[in-house]
Amino acid sequence: MADSYFPKGMPLPQGGMHDQEYWAWTKRHRLMIQRCTKCGTFRHNPIPHCFKCRSLDYLWVDQVPPIGVVYTFTIVRAPAHPALVGRPPFNVAVVELSRAGGVRLATNLVDMNPNGKEPVSQVARWNNPAKVPAFELDPKSIRIGMPVEVVWEDHEDVTLPLFCPSTDPEALAAAERHTKAAPPKTAPPKTRGAA
Numbered sequence: 027m028a029d030s031y032f033p034k035g036m037p038l039p040q041g042g043m044h045d046q047e048y049w050a051w052t053k054r055h056r057l058m059i060q061r062c063t064k065c066g067t068f069r070h071n072p073i074p075h076c077f078k079c080r081s082l083d084y085l086w087v088d089q090v091p092p093i094g095v096v097y098t099f100t101i102v103r104a105p106a107h108p109a110l111v112g113r114p115p116f117n118v119a120v121v122e123l124s125r126a127g128g129v130r131l132a133t134n135l136v137d138m139n140p141n142g143k144e145p146v147s148q149v150a151r152w153n154n155p156a157k158v159p160a161f162e163l164d165p166k167s168i169r170i171g172m173p174v175e176v177v178w179e180d181h182e183d184v185t186l187p188l189f190c191p192s193t194d195p196e197a198l199a200a201a202e203r204h205t206k207a208a209p210p211k212t213a214p215p216k217t218r219g220a221a
């Protein structure tokens with residue numbers, strides 16, 4: 027039974043000079059996002075100063091519930107690392123955090139309903155530390171703008187935020203706003219010289 031979305035041997039985030047605190051929070055199953063205390067701008071990934079007003083003052087803002095919408099995603103079909111041989115297809119998604127000014131983070135989406143599938147991970151829901159199996163999310167069911175919430179995948183030295191489809195009312199409302207805010211499709215460019 028797989029206990030992580032990616033096979034053993036897949037490199038994990040190491041935590042650098044500016045994001046060690048972020049990863050220390052994820053270890054405690056808390057999704058904390060930096061917010062500038064001078065101008066209120068959220069930012070992610072963590073950096074020491076505000077990209078908008080240059081202030082060095084910030085707070086870590088807890089995301090409770092840690093919800094968002096799928097901003098974009100792709101289905102990977104070719105292994106990009108030796109540890110991934112045999113693993114594709116899998117998804118890589120960018121999730122927009124609804125409670126943090128729409129900052130985005132890269133992640134993977136999992137399904138909490140087995141639907142006859144074998145688990146691909148063991149995760150904890152954001153509001154319950156008990157480990158439960160998670161499953162591959164059918165690529166055909168992934169949609170831009172779909173409501174999602176965090177589940178935590180614990181590794182020895184780091185805990186990863188994955189996301190699963192959410193029925194949280196706030197996530198559903200965020201998805202509704204996201205759909206309405208989507209820009210209209212632009213008309214294809216006119217072909218010069220066309221009859």
Ligand SMILES: [Zn+2]
Pocket residue numbers: 062063064065066067076077078079080081
């Ligand atoms: Zn600022």
